[in-house]
Amino acid sequence: MKTIDEIKGRCVITPEGHWLWDGSLRPDGRANIWAPDYTRGGMSVQSGPRAVTHCRTGKAIPKGWRAYGTCEERACVNPDHVACTTETAFGRWVAKAGIYKGQTRRILANRATSRARSKLTPELIAEIQASTETGVAIAARLGMSTRIVSKARRGEAISFSGAAAGMFSGLVAANDAGRRRA
Known part of the structure; x- marks a missing residue:
């Protein structure tokens, strides 16, 4: 996968707007996508949000930043449902969303x-x-x-x-x- 359109072509699109990856999934349910990796160089297998961020921006993810899905669907790779922010901003988002609360x-x-x-x-x-x-x-x-x-x-x-x-x-x-x- 080298473009967002190629990624979208391998997804099942839901009425809610999720792009559910129809390929390989990681044990935690996230997409496993072969895509350009501008952070490490070349092509590699990456998590869905990371691959989408690389394909969308064409740039490396800065050190101390994280690409993650912002919707409840783990396999969703819709670029509108993916964020790439600092680890600090990610921590604030996790706390606000209550994702790990009570685990x-x-x-x-x-x-x-x-x-x-x-x-x-x-x-x-x-x-x-x-x-x-x-x-x-x-x-x-x-x-x-x-x-x-x-x-x-x-x-x-x-x-x-x-x-x-x-x-x-x-x-x-x-x-x-x-x-x-x-």
């Missing part, structure tokens, strides 16, 4: 990322609780937010480091804190 796999991945980035350790929580400095001073010294320091001082912060830091770590501590407040 357990995504929720667990986000929790794992947050835990890996967490600076809190049991020792650091003890240091914060024992300190006579103001919360603002502790936060500045440790390079963390005042909100985290306040939670640590109140005993609401949870540390995910250590050998027992599994997927459900912290739940018991959170439940105990809730019982103390009640």
